[in-house]
Amino acid sequence: DRIVSPVVAGDEQAVEAALRPKRLAEFVGQERVREQLSLVLQSALRRNRPPDHILLSGPPGLGKTTLSMIIAAELGKPLRITSGPAIERAGDLAAVLSTLSEGEVLFLDEIHRMARPAEEMLYMAMEDFRVDVVVGKGPGATAIPLDIAPFTLVGATTRAGMLPGPLRDRFGFVAHMDFYEPAELEVIIDRSAGLLDVRIDAEAATEVAGRSRGTPRIANRLLRRVRDYAEVRADGRVTPELARAALELYEVDERGLDRLDRAVLGSLLRKFGGGPVGLSTLAVSVGEEPETVEVVAEPFLVRQGLLARTPRGRIATPAAWTHLGLTPPTPSPA
Numbered sequence: 001d002r003i004v005s006p007v008v009a010g011d012e013q014a015v016e017a018a019l020r021p022k023r024l025a026e027f028v029g030q031e032r033v034r035e036q037l038s039l040v041l042q043s044a045l046r047r048n049r050p051p052d053h054i055l056l057s058g059p060p061g062l063g064k065t066t067l068s069m070i071i072a073a074e075l076g077k078p079l080r081i082t083s084g085p086a087i088e089r090a091g092d093l094a095a096v097l098s099t100l101s102e103g104e105v106l107f108l109d110e111i112h113r114m115a116r117p118a119e120e121m122l123y124m125a126m127e128d129f130r131v132d133v134v135v136g137k138g139p140g141a142t143a144i145p146l147d148i149a150p151f152t153l154v155g156a157t158t159r160a161g162m163l164p165g166p167l168r169d170r171f172g173f174v175a176h177m178d179f180y181e182p183a184e185l186e187v188i189i190d191r192s193a194g195l196l197d198v199r200i201d202a203e204a205a206t207e208v209a210g211r212s213r214g215t216p217r218i219a220n221r222l223l224r225r226v227r228d229y230a231e232v233r234a235d236g237r238v239t240p241e242l243a244r245a246a247l248e249l250y251e252v253d254e255r256g257l258d259r260l261d262r263a264v265l266g267s268l269l270r271k272f273g274g275g276p277v278g279l280s281t282l283a284v285s286v287g288e289e290p291e292t293v294e295v296v297a298e299p300f301l302v303r304q305g306l307l308a309r310t311p312r313g314r315i316a317t318p319a320a321w322t323h324l325g326l327t328p329p330t331p332s333p334a
């Protein structure tokens with residue numbers, strides 16, 4: 001349970017719901033996506049028809065669930081929420097699709113994790129608003145076509161590349177969501193602070209934004225932790241000093257690296273002279289599983305330009321030495 005995890009924590013659902021922007025105009029950042037989406041929705045409203053199916057692609061915590069709720073709200077239609085892992089059989093999907101109302105928005109999170117047989121059913125539903133319900137087994141099985149109400153599918157995926165082509169092709173609009181700029185995260189932090197009744201100085205908001213890894217979910221979480229700190233150790237107002245002290249206590253550094261990230265990077269520099277070193281050796285040196293290092297720590301280090309994965313192993317970039325305040329060894333003459 002890292003404080004910088006982009007994935008929602010179990011006890012976080014309620015506070016996240018309270019912080020969700022309700023309308024497109026309130027949604028901060030993602031300028032291009034917002035404008036494109038606004039056009040899609042407005043033209044659907046004008047034609048009085050459900051819009052094309054919409055695919056939201058991007059890392060966790062960037063606002064995909066929020067956008068699906070906004071889409072339903074802007075269309076004035078109900079929203080049904082399910083996820084790929086919840087659909088294990090075609091029948092699970094048929095049960096959802098056959099009970100949709102006219103124009104309803106169906107949010108299918110982690111759509112890339114849906115069972116294969118359900119995928120085929122979804123193609124037909126997306127295209128013709130029809131499903132074939134198979135009754136019986138073996139040679140006597142028959143498919144009974146069933147009309148379903150025209151609906152809008154909003155699919156979300158962290159990996160658009162993993163979607164089968166035929167599925168991707170059935171989305172009329174694909175929105176690629178990218179990490180947020182610090183300035184955008186600052187606006188989000190200010191907005192959340194207002195909703196949570198937290199007084200935070202502008203410079204403190206900047207401090208939190210810079211450590212939030214481009215991710216609104218992390219920004220909101222760090223805001224709550226600095227609020228706690230300011231309430232217990234001071235009068236509740238989050239000043240830059242308090243924000244820095246709180247984030248230091250939680251071991252989130254100026255670039256948003258946490259203890260694990262720093263351990264991996266520190267080991268690469270101190271024990272292996274900056275590499276190259278193989279993944280499993282690096283993992284053993286910090287007492288972690290290779291998979292943890294590869295999946296949990298490395299992607300952010302790579303994104304930050306601190307570590308590179310090469311065919312010869314992991315290597316640190318010059319920025320890594322600077323960030324940890326270390327001096328690279330001078331290369332010995334050949």
Ligand code: ADP
Nearest residue numbers: 016019020028060061062063064065066216217
């Ligand atoms: P995802 O579905 O992509 O994992 P969510 O939609 O659940 O992300 O968003 C995570 C949290 O971040 C929510 O509490 C939401 O309020 C907040 N959030 C995400 N994007 C924005 C945004 N653009 N503006 C304001 N808050 C946002």
